[in-house]
Amino acid sequence: MSRTRGVVFVHACVRAVCPHVEWAFSAELGGDVRLDWVPQPVHPGTVRAEYSWSGPAGTAARLASALRAFPDLRFEVTEDASEGHEAERFSATPELGIYRAATGPYGDVMIHEDRIRAALASGGDLRAELEKLLGADWDRALEPYRMAGGHMSHARLHNAI
Numbered sequence: 245m246s247r248t249r250g251v252v253f254v255h256a257c258v259r260a261v262c263p264h265v266e267w268a269f270s271a272e273l274g275g276d277v278r279l280d281w282v283p284q285p286v287h288p289g290t291v292r293a294e295y296s297w298s299g300p301a302g303t304a305a306r307l308a309s310a311l312r313a314f315p316d317l318r319f320e321v322t323e324d325a326s327e328g329h330e331a332e333r334f335s336a337t338p339e340l341g342i343y344r345a346a347t348g349p350y351g352d353v354m355i356h357e358d359r360i361r362a363a364l365a366s367g368g369d370l371r372a373e374l375e376k377l378l379g380a381d382w383d384r385a386l387e388p389y390r391m392a393g394g395h396m397s398h399a400r401l402h403n404a405i
Contacts, residue, residue, distance in 0.1 A: 248326035249298040252307055254279070255318040255389035256290040265317070268310040273297055286392045287318075301329040305344075308334035312342055318389055322347070330354070335382040343379040353378050 257265060262281055269277035279293035297303065304323030311319050318337050325331040331349070336342040345353040355377050363373035375381070 246301040246326040246328055247298065248301050248303070248324045248329065249296065250304050250321060250323040252295045252297065252311075252322075253320045253390070254293045254295075254311075255320070255386060255392075256284045256287040256292060257281075257314070257317055257319075258290055261314055261317070262291065262293075265311065265314065268313065269295065269297075269307065272303065272306050272310050273299060284389065284392060286388045292389070292392070301326045304332055304334060308336065308342060308344075312336065318386065320386065322351075325349070335379060335386060337382065337385045340381055340385060343382045345379055 252269070254265060259281070262279070266277050266279055269279070277295065279295055281291040281293050284290040284292040297307070301323070304321045308319075308321045311317055311321070316338050319334075320336070321334045323329075323332050330346040332344060333347050333351070333353075334342060334344050346356065348354050355374075359377055363370060363377060366373055
């Protein structure tokens, strides 16, 4: 089984949910996970944390799925590429739900040919379709939270560890 690594960015979480998030991480990663929670200045009354993980390919998807159990959470999960698996990023906000993208070595979103062809065939506004495929709404919503965490931009998310 291919192994990889990644980072979870919990951008905003109410304190009462923090132990539940840690339990979810522990269950998915197979060990006792404790996060270093710090105040989130962009969203008063919430805290944020980052966690570097390593595990089998597909761990990011399992972590993102576990975190979706908490509907008010704002988070991102990255996974590096590994043998037979693309790098990817999951982003989530309460308003937008979850977004998944394959990513390149520098964190750029990689749009597969079939998705571009579908956007072209839709007959809609191509710019709007491409913005959806790129996750532009998630980037706009999460960028202030990223900056509060000391990250320059979404492109650095993938290379944070």
